[in-house]
Amino acid sequence: MNNKNSFIIDSPLDMHLHLRDDDMLKLVAPLTSKYFSAALVMPNIIPPITTKEALLSYKQRIKEACKNDSFSPQLTIFFQTDYSYEFLKDIKDEIIAVKLYPFGVTTNSETGVASMDVDILRPVLESMEKLEIPLCVHGETKGFIMDREKEFLPIYESLAINFPKLKIIMEHISSEESITLLEKYDNLYATITVHHLMLTLDDVLGGMLNPHTFCKPVVKKPTDKEALRKLALCAHEKVMFGSDSAPHQKEAKECHDGAAGVFTSPIALQVLTQLFEENGKLENLNAFVSLNAQKIYNLIPTKKQIELIKEDFRVPQSYQYKNEEVVPLFAEQTLSWSIKSVKDKDDY
């Protein structure tokens, strides 16, 4: 029952997630698998997922770490220019998309593509078009930090024009200018994170320096945040929730050389419910966190109902497992919505 103090999200989907590996995987996977029906899992572990063997093995490790068969990990492979049609056809049923990283733009992207020249990418992208495999893109150049996404837009445009049957997902869009392009081409879609809806550069370095809000693409201006909020709150049919939750060891964030990534998995649904409620748009939340992605990816999620209630939720200082310790966004702050219960397939 949805009333002003309670809200049910049906089968939430996180369409951009980093689960890492080893103990970190064991720490973070249950924090997603408990509350989400499925998640699109990024392939930029070390080494990145580029073979069928690595893919199947990683999927198995994820399933073991999740401890929850009502959660379905949707894997991706790391774009390489030499993937053959046969290779892609062979793995098609094991992946939901291929993820493209330009070289060196974010965490573990050192094996990303060196050139975004359409003709270099063409063979693989044409194969993907034929096989109907979507392309997820980290769309940033190596220019000035505040302009990287904007500078990448002509590349998105060129991809959209050259591969009209390819579904292209502009991942974690962070700037107002991306929205105009998103609306211009039928085959462009986008994910939006919690942190790009909630933060600006002021939250990184406007007061003290907060490494736990530092990510790529960096959170931007207040006008960018407002434009993204508008898009998410109306549950624009071309946008989906993708947390880009990206855990790093506390020590790898709080140091002289801090890693990029904001960890939001265990707080995402609470923050989104709070945001949509405060803006009087709760009726659009299910589209943003589930229905839109179902349509865009033709994904039929495992049924799962998350009941949120309007009760304070104190965000933990950190989440720990063995030697891994990860600090979430809004650590030690209080959110106004909590998760009350989860009904998964065994409850129906």
Next chain:
Amino acid sequence: MNNKNSFIIDSPLDMHLHLRDDDMLKLVAPLTSKYFSAALVMPNIIPPITTKEALLSYKQRIKEACKNDSFSPQLTIFFQTDYSYEFLKDIKDEIIAVKLYPFGVTTNSETGVASMDVDILRPVLESMEKLEIPLCVHGETKGFIMDREKEFLPIYESLAINFPKLKIIMEHISSEESITLLEKYDNLYATITVHHLMLTLDDVLGGMLNPHTFCKPVVKKPTDKEALRKLALCAHEKVMFGSDSAPHQKEAKECHDGAAGVFTSPIALQVLTQLFEENGKLENLNAFVSLNAQKIYNLIPTKKQIELIKEDFRVPQSYQYKNEEVVPLFAEQTLSWSIKSVKDKDDY
């Protein structure tokens, strides 16, 4: 002798310096006093310098920490709206300027002025005009981090118009727009730091997050850096070198709540020599680091000659004294100019 491999700076002056207190003072003061003739010392220690007793006591502590009587600390007091003409007259010979901080804009500015309304500031500023005491200003609003200096420019303009005989120093200017205003009013001057000449926001968070390049005002866009370089390299007569070298404990920078400030005292002259040489402007370096400030502040420095040679200087990982450890800008990087020798007054 100045040739292409050797350069002499006469009586360098650092017109914006944080020396802190206690063990930190003992660590950093000698790193400035050895190579500079004088420095304008900021009053935002804890508690800030607002009385004659505190001023004289701090000056004494600085002199003891400097261990060098060829260095002359030029003290400032922390602007308060209730300073009387008599108070300012009484301390005039002990200070070089009054420093104004808007409330809460940077480290230890919690006792800064709550309003920049000219009429609230008028009594003190009119006293300073009469007594010919310059005003140093941290010119930032509390707006979006990248716009704070730009948003403060109308306040500088209002001060310049309302107090035409007051020398107003726009401290650590960081954006292109400030230069236009600087040139518009005869009574506006500016300091420029090493880090605003060398860094952009990319050096803070374009790659990994580097807390040792985080400061207020934050380093900005490449176009801002270029505009500031142009101004410094021509040794514009209204600009002076002011390092804003602002030491913090390593642990206070590399944490979840990092302090703002870049520590540059021990590398400033080497970096500036390298910058001016690479741009073919060594002939302007003495004006930028000494002569301009002498004219603007009517300051006659203790004579001191610093000879720099074109030899690699490996910047230390950190500087330490007892429990204090401070990481300098460009730690563990190699600069192309080193300090070869210092001649102070005893050598003449």
